[in-house]
Structure formats: structure tokens, C-alpha cells
Amino acid sequence: MFVADNTLPLPLPLLRTRQRCSEAFRRLKRSDRREALRQFEKRFGRTPSLKAPRTWSEKLTCLKLDADRPIFRDLADKLAVRDFVAQRLGQQHLIPLLASNPVLTRDMFEALPEQFVIKGNHGSAMNRIVTDKSALSFDELKRQTDGWLSRNFYMGSRETQYRNIAPQLVVEQLMLDDGGNIPADYKFHCFNSAEQSHCIIQVDSDRFNGHCRDYFTTDWQRLPLKVKYANSSASRLPTRPDNLEALIECAKNLSQGFAYVRVDLYSLQGQVYFGEMTFTPGSGFERFEPSHFDEQWGEYFDLEHQLSLHTREDLERARLAQL
Known part of the structure; x- marks a missing residue:
């Protein structure tokens, strides 16, 4: 049996290659840090404390600069995460997958039903809801999806969990309620x-017509918090879902082992469906009104535990330790 002698020096060309790669990686990390600091300062008018982060926004900034780890990368990938959800919750909580491919082909397009949702797996804001395929040409959708696939989402705000996700297209069944509407989006x-x-519920309503956003406790008491969008008026306040306990249970199950994660779920005819898992919502740039909620959420967030995770095995050990 051959046993490698690790005491032997590396050949000079290989050693130089390793040194160049190591230096390139250090330069990249320095570049990420500078750009993240610049964007934070532009957004909030102050320099974040990355050595002793206190607020939720500061801790998300620290996390996104050090999130290029297998566990965060796998679960930020909108295709790969499906395996994790099936393991934790079961296949019945997944929206049916119609297709996945590195590029949109004509055969793939023609095989899709009249209604579907298509999205990129490697970032946010890369999705399209198709309610009538006959009104959409292949060439139009091809141009749009090629644009998504050519985009390195990580470069926008240096969320490093997206840096090494191989771009793919994910096509899922379009889920509609009895009235033909897209169901409410519950973000835990x-x-x-x-x-x-702690669990705080974010509800985004009327996302395509007068977008409103509200926050609730787990017993459905609305919090006096505004982030990005206006709160709903009293007459349009989201009602407590009948299956709230089931939604909370699914979110807690998926989040076990993580110090922080946002779990997005849908409720349709009493059934809970998975949307996505997000580790750095808004890239840490969302402004809280009033600002003390940023500090409160920062108190809830055990960043050191989050950064200790490297693999799914680490996550499973952490989850089992909490049971």
C-alpha cells in the first residue's frame, strides 16, 4: 500500500501556484471587506463595528464576509436546498419541481405547462411568474434567463455564500389559491x-400591487416595526393563518442548529410549502424604523455559533445538541 510522505517539499512550480492562489484569495477577502464597508457606510452613514458587532445589520455584514462555507452555500442554492428540506420536513413540503438545467433550451421551454415559476438558483431577484405561456416567446424568456445565468450575484454586495454556486435554472409549479392568487408569503x-x-414573523402582502410588510410575534401580535415597505392599514392587516402552529413548527425544524436564518414558507389550503432559506436578508442593509429593533435583533443573534458551522455534519451535531 502506498503511503504519501508528507515531509517531502512540494515541487517548486506547485509551491508557487499554491502561493499565488493563497495571495489571490487574501486579496479577494480584503476587496470584499472594503466593498462591504463602503456600502454599509453609504447606507447607514456610519462605519460598522466588525470586531465587536452589536446590531443585527453589523452581524449580518460579518457573516456575509465569511459565509463561503459548504453548509451556507448548499442551503442558499435554491436547487440544492430541496434535499435538505426533504430530509428535515419531507417531500410533501416541497413545491413540485418541473425542470432544472444550466440553460433554457427550446425543448425545455416547450415541455413546460401553461403556468409555472422560473428562477435562478444562485441569488435573489431572479425569478419570473408565468401565468400564460402562450403570451411569452421562447426568445424573450431565453434573453431574460441568460441574463440571470451570466450574473455573479455575490459581486453585488459581497454575500460570499453565493460566490461558488454553479448557476442553474429552477422551474417549479405555480401555486395559486382558490381565488387564483399567489398565496401569502410568511418569512420566519x-x-x-x-x-x-426567538421567532419573528414577517408577512409581505400584495407584493405586485401596493406592497405592504408587517411583523408579528408567534402569538400574532403586530410589532411596531417598519422595514422598506409601509405597514398594512388596519383594514388590510394580514389575518392569522389557521395553520400558524404548523408553519412555526416547520420553520423551527429547518432552523435548528443555526443561530440565525430566515425561513420562507407558503400556506396553501392548509398545507405548508417551503420557499427558501436566507442567511443575510437584504445583505444586512435594511433600515429598521425604529432603529432599536436592529439592536434587539442583534442581541438575539449568536454570531460566533453561526460562524462555527462548516458542513452539514456540523449542523446536524448542533441540531441534535438542542433536542
Whole structure:
């Protein structure tokens, strides 16, 4: 049996290649840090504390600069995450997958039904809801999806979990309620630490016509918090879903082992469906009104635990330790 002698020096060409790669990676990390700081300062008018982060925004900035790890990369990938969800919750909570491919082909397009949702797996804001395929040409959708696939989402705000995701197109069944409407989107901000857990529910309503955003506790008390979009008026306030407990249970199950993650879920005819998992919402640039919620969420967020995760095995050990 051959046993490598690790005491032998590396050949000079290989050593030089390794040194060049190492230096290139260090330059990239320095570039990421400078750009993230510049964007944070532009957004908030102050320099974030990355050595001793206190607010949620500061901690998300720290996380996104150090999130190019297998576990964060796998779960930020909108295709790869499906395996994790099936393992944790079961296949019944996944929206049916119609197709996935590195590029849109004519055969793929022609095989799709009249209604579907198509998106890129490697970032955010790369999706299209198709309600009538007959009104859409292959060439139009091809141009749009090629644009998504050519985009390196990580470069926008240096969310490093997206840096090495291989771009693919994901096509899912379009889920509509009895009225033909897209169901409500429930986003669960889940915080877990050794001492306690917190869950804050974000509800985005009328996303395509007068977008409103509201935040609730797990017993459906609205919080006096505004982020990016106006709160709903009293007459349009989102109602408590009948299956709220089931939604919360699914979110907690998926978030076990993580110090923080946002779990997006849909409720349709009493069934819970998975949307996505997000580790750095808004890239840490969302402005809280009033600002003390940024500090409160920062208190909930055990960043050191989050940065200790490297693999799914690490995550599973952390999850089992909480049971």
C-alpha cells in the first residue's frame, strides 16, 4: 500500500501556484471587506463595528464576509436546498419541481405547462411568474434567463455564500389559491442560542400591487416595526393563518442548529410549502424604523455559533445538541 510522505517539499512550480492562489484569495477577502464597508457606510452613514458587532445589520455584514462555507452555500442554492428540506420536513413540503438545467433550451421551454415559476438558483431577484405561456416567446424568456445565468450575484454586495454556486435554472409549479392568487408569503426570522430561541414573523402582502410588510410575534401580535415597505392599514392587516402552529413548527425544524436564518414558507389550503432559506436578508442593509429593533435583533443573534458551522455534519451535531 502506498503511503504519501508528507515531509517531502512540494515541487517548486506547485509551491508557487499554491502561493499565488493563497495571495489571490487574501486579496479577494480584503476587496470584499472594503466593498462591504463602503456600502454599509453609504447606507447607514456610519462605519460598522466588525470586531465587536452589536446590531443585527453589523452581524449580518460579518457573516456575509465569511459565509463561503459548504453548509451556507448548499442551503442558499435554491436547487440544492430541496434535499435538505426533504430530509428535515419531507417531500410533501416541497413545491413540485418541473425542470432544472444550466440553460433554457427550446425543448425545455416547450415541455413546460401553461403556468409555472422560473428562477435562478444562485441569488435573489431572479425569478419570473408565468401565468400564460402562450403570451411569452421562447426568445424573450431565453434573453431574460441568460441574463440571470451570466450574473455573479455575490459581486453585488459581497454575500460570499453565493460566490461558488454553479448557476442553474429552477422551474417549479405555480401555486395559486382558490381565488387564483399567489398565496401569502410568511418569512420566519429564527434565532437560536444555548439560552433561548426567538421567532419573528414577517408577512409581505400584495407584493405586485401596493406592497405592504408587517411583523408579528408567534402569538400574532403586530410589532411596531417598519422595514422598506409601509405597514398594512388596519383594514388590510394580514389575518392569522389557521395553520400558524404548523408553519412555526416547520420553520423551527429547518432552523435548528443555526443561530440565525430566515425561513420562507407558503400556506396553501392548509398545507405548508417551503420557499427558501436566507442567511443575510437584504445583505444586512435594511433600515429598521425604529432603529432599536436592529439592536434587539442583534442581541438575539449568536454570531460566533453561526460562524462555527462548516458542513452539514456540523449542523446536524448542533441540531441534535438542542433536542
